[in-house]
Amino acid sequence: xxxxxxxxxxxxxxxxxxxxxxxxxxxxxxxxxxxxxxxxxxxxxxxxxxxxxxxxxxxxxxxxxxxxxxxxxxxxxxxxxxxxxxxxxxxxx
Numbered sequence: 414x415x416x417x418x419x420x421x422x423x424x425x426x427x428x429x430x431x432x433x434x435x436x437x438x439x440x441x442x443x444x445x446x447x448x449x450x451x452x453x454x455x456x457x458x459x460x461x462x463x464x465x466x467x468x469x470x471x472x473x474x475x476x477x478x479x480x481x482x483x484x485x486x487x488x489x490x491x492x493x494x495x496x497x498x499x500x501x502x503x504x505x506x
Contacts, residue, residue: 428484428485428488428490429488429489431488431489431490432488432489432490433489433490434490434491435490435491435492435493436485436490436491436492436493437493437495438492438493438494438495439495439497440478440494440495440496441496441497441500443477443478443481443494444474444475444477444478445474446477447473447474447475447476447477447478447481448471448473448474450477451464451471451473451474451477464476478494482494
């Protein structure tokens with residue numbers, strides 16, 4: 414939508430551009446991104462797919478969130494992870 418309606422609003426920046434800034438990041442979307450990417454690996458012997466808690470729940474997405482945090486901090490960025498509450502029921506499907 415933005416590309417079609419407002420193409421000048423999209424700019425690519427090197428991560429160093431944000432050095433010295435605090436950035437608010439959507440925690441739910443990032444964790445979902447990592448969860449999908451770790452579940453998408455077909456090999457059961459993969460390190461990320463084998464990460465689980467004591468009840469067998471997948472936890473590889475937490476490693477992704479941790480690594481993203483480290484990447485940001487190493488580049489002088491202060492990440493502020495935003496957890497915005499329960500998803501609306503319309504998203505259940």
